[in-house]
Amino acid sequence: MKKLLSLAVAALIFVPAIADEGMWLLPLLNKMNKKDLAAAGCKLTPEEIYNINNTSLKDAIVQFGGGCTGEIISGEGLIVTNHHCGYSSIQRLSTPEHNYLMDGFWAIRRDMEIPCPGLSVTFLVEMKDITQPLEKAEKKGQVEEKLKELTSAARDANPDCEVLTQTFYNDNVTYLIVYKVYNDVRFVGAPPASIGKFGGETDNWMWPRHTGDFSMFRVYMAPDGSPAEYSEDNVPLQPKNHLKISLKGVHENDYTMIMGYPGRTQRFQTAAQLEDMVAQNRIRIDARTVRQNLMWEAMCADPKVQLEYASKYASSANGWKKWQGMELAFKKLGIVAREKEKEERFMEWVAKKPKRQEQYGSALGEISEAVEKAREPMAAYTLLVEAPYGIELVGFVGRFFRGVSKKQQEGECSDEEAFAAGVNAVKGLYRDYEPTLDRKEAVALLEFYRERADERFALDSLGNGFEDFETLDIERYASWLFEESAFTSLEKLTAAGSVEKVSADPAAVLQDAIISKIAGLYPAIMGPQELLQKGSKAFTAGLMEWEKGQPSYPDANFTMRLTYGHVLPYSPKDAVLYRYYTTLTGVMEKEDPTNPEFIVPEKLKELYGSRDFGRYAEDGMIRTCFLTNNDITGGNSGSPVLNANGELIGLAFDGNWESMSSDVMFEPDLQRCICVDIRYVLFLVEKLGGAKNIIDELDFAY
Numbered sequence: 001m002k003k004l005l006s007l008a009v010a011a012l013i014f015v016p017a018i019a020d021e022g023m024w025l026l027p028l029l030n031k032m033n034k035k036d037l038a039a040a041g042c043k044l045t046p047e048e049i050y051n052i053n054n055t056s057l058k059d060a061i062v063q064f065g066g067g068c069t070g071e072i073i074s075g076e077g078l079i080v081t082n083h084h085c086g087y088s089s090i091q092r093l094s095t096p097e098h099n100y101l102m103d104g105f106w107a108i109r110r111d112m113e114i115p116c117p118g119l120s121v122t123f124l125v126e127m128k129d130i131t132q133p134l135e136k137a138e139k140k141g142q143v144e145e146k147l148k149e150l151t152s153a154a155r156d157a158n159p160d161c162e163v164l165t166q167t168f169y170n171d172n173v174t175y176l177i178v179y180k181v182y183n184d185v186r187f188v189g190a191p192p193a194s195i196g197k198f199g200g201e202t203d204n205w206m207w208p209r210h211t212g213d214f215s216m217f218r219v220y221m222a223p224d225g226s227p228a229e230y231s232e233d234n235v236p237l238q239p240k241n242h243l244k245i246s247l248k249g250v251h252e253n254d255y256t257m258i259m260g261y262p263g264r265t266q267r268f269q270t271a272a273q274l275e276d277m278v279a280q281n282r283i284r285i286d287a288r289t290v291r292q293n294l295m296w297e298a299m300c301a302d303p304k305v306q307l308e309y310a311s312k313y314a315s316s317a318n319g320w321k322k323w324q325g326m327e328l329a330f331k332k333l334g335i336v337a338r339e340k341e342k343e344e345r346f347m348e349w350v351a352k353k354p355k356r357q358e359q360y361g362s363a364l365g366e367i368s369e370a371v372e373k374a375r376e377p378m379a380a381y382t383l384l385v386e387a388p389y390g391i392e393l394v395g396f397v398g399r400f401f402r403g404v405s406k407k408q409q410e411g412e413c414s415d416e417e418a419f420a421a422g423v424n425a426v427k428g429l430y431r432d433y434e435p436t437l438d439r440k441e442a443v444a445l446l447e448f449y450r451e452r453a454d455e456r457f458a459l460d461s462l463g464n465g466f467e468d469f470e471t472l473d474i475e476r477y478a479s480w481l482f483e484e485s486a487f488t489s490l491e492k493l494t495a496a497g498s499v500e501k502v503s504a505d506p507a508a509v510l511q512d513a514i515i516s517k518i519a520g521l522y523p524a525i526m527g528p529q530e531l532l533q534k535g536s537k538a539f540t541a542g543l544m545e546w547e548k549g550q551p552s553y554p555d556a557n558f559t560m561r562l563t564y565g566h567v568l569p570y571s572p573k574d575a576v577l578y579r580y581y582t583t584l585t586g587v588m589e590k591e592d593p594t595n596p597e598f599i600v601p602e603k604l605k606e607l608y609g610s611r612d613f614g615r616y617a618e619d620g621m622i623r624t625c626f627l628t629n630n631d632i633t634g635g636n637s638g639s640p641v642l643n644a645n646g647e648l649i650g651l652a653f654d655g656n657w658e659s660m661s662s663d664v665m666f667e668p669d670l671q672r673c674i675c676v677d678i679r680y681v682l683f684l685v686e687k688l689g690g691a692k693n694i695i696d697e698l699d700f701a702y
């Protein structure tokens, strides 16, 4: 099967794609997309985009902080990414006195840049298809040896780098990937959240959009050029490449491409899997509604809580809204029915040849069987994780004991040392923690859980006479829990002093009750995994053979991809047309001083009023955001939107509501990528932030 796939890839005939679907693999651009890229309007060759021997565009793109994308925009390691990508770092650096999140921040001198412990950026050095050597080794039963040989050769050839292997196309293809990671990343600047997150959760996932969703950071390296942990002696990175910026503007039908790190898509999943996914998401939506309502109430009542919970709330709400949009889009666009129809056609094709029947004939059945077997236990698991495990206190206990066991696994250690490691693992969490709020969440989540969970998953024996979950007085239990537990504050925890002591803590007892239910579910969840993997691998290989001759791309898996397409408007519903760009006028229209999501800073209003737009306006107005039909997903956030010459014209930051099923199926007429115009970004840096130093550092393509 693997063999067939490699042959299929090698024998591709190039037909221009009709839509701009595709998160293309960089090493295959030359083979798969060369003609189509040119036909679409790209002026760069595949080698100028991705090359492992010479500098190419990919050298200016980074994975930012593990879940986003960023790009280098100066010869001194300056990075631009989304505001929502820098959000948790900026939140962590903020205090009520220095509230960079609310007020914005600009380092107008290098020495003002602020280190962000824990934040890293990753450069892709190369990725190499090793499927064939592995297949050969498999025949001799020497896969492990071969893997070792290949990775250690790559390690030797790339000092200071991380080498890993990753599979694509549901395990049909394996790549060896080399990354270079930099851990000294410093905060350079961001607009206030009223701009960087303008429109808040209301506008999130929606067009028309007016968010200035960007922030800036700088990568530092050791004086000798190698990656290094933070040190005063470090110097700004001298990157292999950085992007030039175009101020020429963005117009309908312009060619655009986006390079970045899309996280997860499910384009090779079956109808059975998709239905299950929607059902699991519904559990998450419901549990998060309970939690988020309480969080939001507390945040609105107290600015201190607002700052502490800003990042937690945003990331919870982002998924929560996405899943709801998905549910709606699934219905409206008939996603499952279309997938079923495709599967029928696939099976007809399979039935035509005995060989196909043998290779792919049982795949769909195997997947359905595995999904069905894991359905109930998965639902129970999701409910446990989202509801009772959603209590922050419970999460703290989990982290604490992971810290403890990690220390114990490292070697012989005293109770004192293990305890210190546990405290160390959680101490950062207390900075943004409100036990009063968490107690309310605990009551609501436990009530929600009791209502939803099957009685087999009752959390009995929670101590102090709280034995029977069915009749548990949840209010009284929670009061006792938060009163007695040492995990509610760092002081209390530190004072507890020993692992043995906190093992009997009421929060540890609760955590243990939840974990033992989860552990009980594991066999039922993991059991069908092997069958699922087998079925998925065969189904994907079958699809590849079925669609032989078409360029293909694997599901997103946090590896770097290219997507190309054009600037386009769209029609969200009958009789409505959405223009492809928004302007500052729309920001003023949306202003609502009574709604925290739609505050417009005074300074921005002044600049708007005096039309003080510098060189960043078009037709006398600042354009804020624009639309393309590029194929992106979460993880692409912060990705550069590039013109035909590879110059930066914007940053991708969102998808649109009408196509929230996009991770599963690409909708050519509806799916759009929402981008912030680089001219709005630079207008904000220069005119609102007064950070001329940053503008001077940039490289403009005129």
Ligand code: ARG
Residues within 6 Å of the ligand: 084, 197, 199, 200, 201, 204, 205, 314, 315, 317, 318, 634, 635, 637, 653, 654, 655
């Ligand atoms: N929807 C965006 C994405 O997933 C994130 C937007 C963050 N903003 C927010 N209001 N939560 O990439």
